Amino acid sequence: xYRVSHLPNGLTVATAEMPHMTxxxxxxWVGVGGRYEPVELNGVCHFIEHLLFxxxxxxxxxxxxxxxxxxxxxxxxxxxxxxTCYHSKACHERFPELLDVLADxxxxxxxxxxxxxxxxxxxxxxxxxxxxxxxHHVQELLNxxxxxxxxxxxxxxxxxKSLDYLTRPRLVxxxxxxxxxxxxxxxxxxRISHRQAVQAVTRLSKRFAxxxxxxxxxxxxxxxxxxxxxxxxxxxxTQLALGIRTCSRHDNRRFALRLLxxxxxxxxxxRLFQVIREERGLAYSIYSSLSYFExxxxxxxxAGLDGDNLTQTLKLIRxxxxxxxxxxxxxxxxxxxxxxxxGQIDLGLESTDNQMMWLGEQLLGYGKVFLPGEIxxxxxxxxxxxxxxxxxxxxxxxxxxxxLVSPLKSDRGLIRMLEx
Numbered sequence: 044x045y046r047v048s049h050l051p052n053g054l055t056v057a058t059a060e061m062p063h064m065t066x067x068x069x070x071x072w073v074g075v076g077g078r079y080e081p082v083e084l085n086g087v088c089h090f091i092e093h094l095l096f097x098x099x100x101x102x103x104x105x106x107x108x109x110x111x112x113x114x115x116x117x118x119x120x121x122x123x124x125x126x127t128c129y130h131s132k133a134c135h136e137r138f139p140e141l142l143d144v145l146a147d148x149x150x151x152x153x154x155x156x157x158x159x160x161x162x163x164x165x166x167x168x169x170x171x172x173x174x175x176x177x178x179h180h181v182q183e184l185l186n187x188x189x190x191x192x193x194x195x196x197x198x199x200x201x202x203x204k205s206l207d208y209l210t211r212p213r214l215v216x217x218x219x220x221x222x223x224x225x226x227x228x229x230x231x232x233x234r235i236s237h238r239q240a241v242q243a244v245t246r247l248s249k250r251f252a253x254x255x256x257x258x259x260x261x262x263x264x265x266x267x268x269x270x271x272x273x274x275x276x277x278x279x280x281t282q283l284a285l286g287i288r289t290c291s292r293h294d295n296r297r298f299a300l301r302l303l304x305x306x307x308x309x310x311x312x313x314r315l316f317q318v319i320r321e322e323r324g325l326a327y328s329i330y331s332s333l334s335y336f337e338x339x340x341x342x343x344x345x346a347g348l349d350g351d352n353l354t355q356t357l358k359l360i361r362x363x364x365x366x367x368x369x370x371x372x373x374x375x376x377x378x379x380x381x382x383x384x385x386g387q388i389d390l391g392l393e394s395t396d397n398q399m400m401w402l403g404e405q406l407l408g409y410g411k412v413f414l415p416g417e418i419x420x421x422x423x424x425x426x427x428x429x430x431x432x433x434x435x436x437x438x439x440x441x442x443x444x445x446x447l448v449s450p451l452k453s454d455r456g457l458i459r460m461l462e463x
Contacts, residue, residue, distance in 0.1 A: 045402065045412045046237040053225035054251055056244045057406055059232035059398040067138050067233030068399040070130040071145045074226040074407045078124045078194035078336070079259045083208055085194075086201015087217050089122040090166060090209055095129065096120070097158040099151035102144075104158075110144050118144065122199055124336060125259075126407050132396060135234035139243065142229075146247050149222070154215055163206050170200055177448040178328075178347060180274065181282040185446035188272040189286045189341060195262055223254030228406055232398035262339045264288055269443040269461035273454040281353050281449035285344040285360065285461075288442045289433075292335035292408055298421045299429040300333065300342070300437075305380040306372055306430065307331045307363065308344060312379060314363045315344065323359070325352040337408075342437070350449055357460045367434035371427045385419050 047057045080087050096118075098104045111118040116133030129148065131141045173179045183198050190196035201209070231240045266288070290296050308315035308331030319329045326348040334341045348356055372380075391397050392415055405412045443461040447454070 045414070047406065047412060048237070048241050050224075050241075050245060050248050052248050052251060052253055053223070053227070054244065054248050055228045055406060056237075056241050057228065057230045057402045057412065058235060058237040058240050059230075059395075059402060060236060061233050061395060061398065064233045064395055065134060066132055066395050067135040067141070067231060067235045068130065068132040068395040069138065069141045069145060070128050070228075070230040070399045070403050071149055072129075072228040072230065072403045072407060073127045073222050074125070074228070075221045075257050076123045076125045076127055077197065077199040078262075079221065079257050080194060080197075082194075082197070083205065084213065084217060085197045085205040086166070086199065087205075087209055087214065088127050089199050089201065090162070090206070091214060091218050091222075092120050092122045092127055092129075093162045093166065094154055094158060094214065095148040095152045097162065098153050098155065099147045100153065101147055101151060107144060107148060110140065114140055116141065124195060124199070126403070128400075128403060130396075130399065138231070138235055138239070142243055142247075146250075150247075150250050154211055156211055159209075159211055159214065163209070166200055166206055167203055170198075170203065173198075173200070177276065177278050177280070177282040178345070181284045181446050181448045182343075182345070184272050184274055184448065185284040185286045185343065185444060188270050188444045188446050189288065190262055190264075193263055194259065195336070195339070219252070220254065221257045223256070224248075224251040225253065225256055227251055228403060230399045230402035230406070232402065233395035259337075262336070264339060266441050266444075269440050269445065269458050271454045271457045271461075272444075272446045273451060273457075274446075274448045275450065275452055276448055277450055278448060280347045281350040281447060281451070283344075283346045283348065283353070283356070284446045286444040286446070287342045287344075287437055288444075289333070289340040289342050289437050290335075291338050291340055293337075294340075296433050296436075297335065297340070299425045299433045300340075301384055301422065302377070302380050302425055303367065303430045303434055304331050304333050304342060305384055306376060307342075307367060310383060312383070314366075315360065318363065319346070319356055319359055323355070325349075325356050325359070329356075335408075350451060353447075353449070353451075354460070357457070361460060364434070364438040367431065368438045369431070369435075371431045374427065377427045377430065381422060381425070384422055388415055388419060 329346040
């Protein structure tokens with residue numbers, strides 16, 4: 044069901060034909076994100092994302108939203124460390140309108156000085172909002188701790204200082220130099236044929252400028268002991284984020300790591316949820332998640348809890364990490380985790396949105412589209428012993444990084460608790 048075409052100027056068009064669906068989801072992707080930014084331009088990709096909604100030569104900001112919402116669709120965007128995506132969805136008959144709006148935003152945005160000034164203020168309010176949300180703030184502190192003084196450790200939104208530095212010439216120049224045809228991808232999923240999508244994009248393709256491929260510096264992961272970052276704040280809860288450096292998305296160990304994460308903390312059946320919430324009642328929210336990049340990756344354990352329960356919770360987290368590193372998971376638990384992951388892949392790809400996202404993430408992340416069946420096959424080959432092996436490899440003190448937003452005044456003793 045997946046087809047990919049590369050146009051002469053470097054543009055890529057990929058489709059997932061789902062003829063039984065009513066909708067079509069369309070994504071316009073650029074293989075550039077926060078880690079491509081020099082320090083003085085921190086936040087530029089996110090700033091550009093905002094500005095592309097503020098008006099073009101043909102449409103005002105209101106008309107951009109009306110031209111999609113007025114046909115029963117929706118329009119949105121996101122910026123991550125390695126990609127930026129503008130996406131929309133509507134009835135399949137409205138595909139030409141969706142494409143026209145996204146292409147207009149991408150090619151014809153005005154970057155009006157007044158809009159830049161207003162949006163700079165809006166993003167500063169966004170920064171303030173995140174600082175008022177300890178569960179978000181702690182994740183940014185963790186990134187700074189995992190990747191100090193490098194792009195992966197900087198906030199995607201930028202800082203007040205970097206936002207003030209982002210003048211119109213710098214924004215326009217960055218977009219011109221980095222949003223090039225060879226890093227631009229259209230993905231469409233739903234009731235649409237590949238031929239229809241390719242023909243429609245080809246008509247626009249000459250307006251997408253070629254250019255050299257943007258590059259980023261590899262992440263520096265030098266660390267010889269655990270690190271702790273405490274932000275003292277008068278809050279009702281302590282927010283905890285424990286980040287463990289793992290492997291990149293290209294590493295074959297990622298399949299065993301996916302099952303390990305499910306056993307550890309991905310769902311309500313997981314060890315962390317059962318031990319810390321259900322058995323001990325120490326936290327309302329406790330879970331683990333994975334992040335993969337081109338050259339590195341992380342497993343993050345996140346929790347919100349009463350500060351008085353912090354020591355006990357950390358000891359229990361450490362105990363569960365040690366259990367995974369020293370004991371092969373029981374066959375019944377392993378099978379439940381494997382079947383959960385396989386089922387989530389199938390359920391996640393039922394919608395046109397998720398199929399469109401699958402295409403973009405696969406092509407920009409790997410340069411090709413992995414069939415879901417291939418991913419499931421690789422996961423099915425993982426053994427319980429492999430789960431223990433990667434736990435033993437990754438759950439080591441020199442890979443541990445702890446961030447806290449808490450009323451605590453001192454982090455004394457916390458590093459010792461991470462020395463497994």
